[in-house]
């Protein structure tokens with residue numbers, strides 16, 4: 001018999017269950033579906049774990065319960081599903097007592113452990129709804145958001161034969177945006193990043209990592225030299241062995257960054273900047289999870305393939321004709337060697353005596369003058385980081401002044417330059433080196449090559465903010481981005497909001513929310529994140545203006561990914577999705 005402390009509750013009369021075959025019972029806040037199963041009675045949560053269809057309307061045959069909405073199948077005795085995109089079903093122990101059905105409603109298992117296991121299922125099988133449910137359950141259950149981020153980082157590094165790619169880069173971008181987002185949007189951002197990793201890894205062979213060199217301690221400077229040699233001859237495995245050996249030898253994040261950035265800038269603007277950007281994101285990912293968590297080796301080694309296979313702009317027509325900008329750069333690098341004499345100046349660690357280059361020169365149509373201005377600024381005592389920041393701003397100008405008469409695909413061209421320039425800037429802040437300074441020059445040449453994207457130049461809005469209600473304006477952002485090609489309007493809105501004294505944190509949260517509504521687009525995510533990072537460093541409103549314009553050019557999308565997330569959110573809240581539910 002049930003006692004005062006028993007978790008068993010009376011649910012129904014046994015005769016009723018046997019006569020009807022199945023019925024719904026409401027017991028202590030639970031809605032149960034009871035099924036007659038031979039001599040037994042089964043009690044299950046009446047909400048299908050996939051999307052909540054009432055399971056009393058399903059079919060039980062030969063011990064397998066089939067839901068009628070998407071036909072997920074469950075072992076009715078254990079709740080285990082045969083369809084991984086659904087989930088295991090909650091089943092409750094039953095006792096038959098004196099013609100009555102009693103059900104044990106004691107809590108079932110550890111919900112966080114279940115969500116962790118399901119996150120792996122979702123990543124392995126590329127199941128965005130499963131990933132969304134897992135992340136929401138983990139974050140709402142009190143897990144540190146870093147935990148699911150780390151799970152995705154390790155998964156993508158281990159199971160994508162091609163190595164660190166777009167998926168992991170998006171994952172890192174969304175994680176970097178977390179502090180800017182409203183708290184209710186953070187699980188959504190993690191969902192986007194994790195789903196990008198799953199999609200990018202789907203159908204790929206796993207990576208089989210290269211072991212480090214035997215024998216323990218190895219000179220990191222030697223490994224750096226060898227790494228560059230192997231990248232030079234496109235030997236991915238040799239390059240990877242150098243990276244993992246450097247990690248095992250105890251190289252710190254600055255040494256590892258230095259090694260990678262040197263090879264990433266031995267050739268010009270490799271893979272339109274993606275390799276250096278991926279590298280920066282890999283390093284930032286390790287900052288987020290902690291360099292001591294054991295992932296550095298596998299994450300950094302996963303970059304080697306990109307390094308070895310990347311195309312080099314020395315080989316491209318655009319960088320050779322009609323102006324040989326590679327020759328301009330090679331000459332500038334010879335001067336640079338004398339100017340820097342093997343040393344670089346960080347704006348944080350040493351006194352800076354010079355200014356950055358003039359923006360007008362960086363945006364001019366004279367690449368020789370641009371290169372000269374960079375060398376001159378460095379010779380005059382400007383910190384490399386300061387020069388890199390000036391170049392990153394000039395790259396953002398190309399987006400802020402991008403005219404919509406260009407071909408749509410040209411947005412990507414301007415975007416590549418900006419995200420590359422941002423990565424170089426962030427890299428120099430982490431690990432300044434004479435080699436990485438070459439990336440500043442590459443970015444400047446790419447800005448020159450993008451010059452016709454600003455012909456005619458779009459006007460950068462300069463409102464005074466008078467008579468504007470900043471909050472009311474910001475509320476209009478969402479509706480504005482429901483319409484196509486509101487590029488200039490979005491830039492105006494952002495400029496007016498800030499000019500009227502609007503809170504930048506709220507602006508970035510609103511831009512992040514608008515980004516999360518859209519289907520994952522690699523470049524838009526990169527743009528919003530790089531602009532946010534630059535704004536954090538400079539407070540310059542040009543960056544959110546550029547980000548808003550880029551986002552507006554790529555919105556609205558179908559928003560299918562957001563729908564998946566909101567289904568998961570509603571299920572988590574216990575809302576009904578199946579409107580005809582009579583249970």
Ligand code: FES
Pocket residue numbers: 048049050051052053067068069070071072086
């Ligand atoms: S299979 Fe049950 S709701 Fe989809």
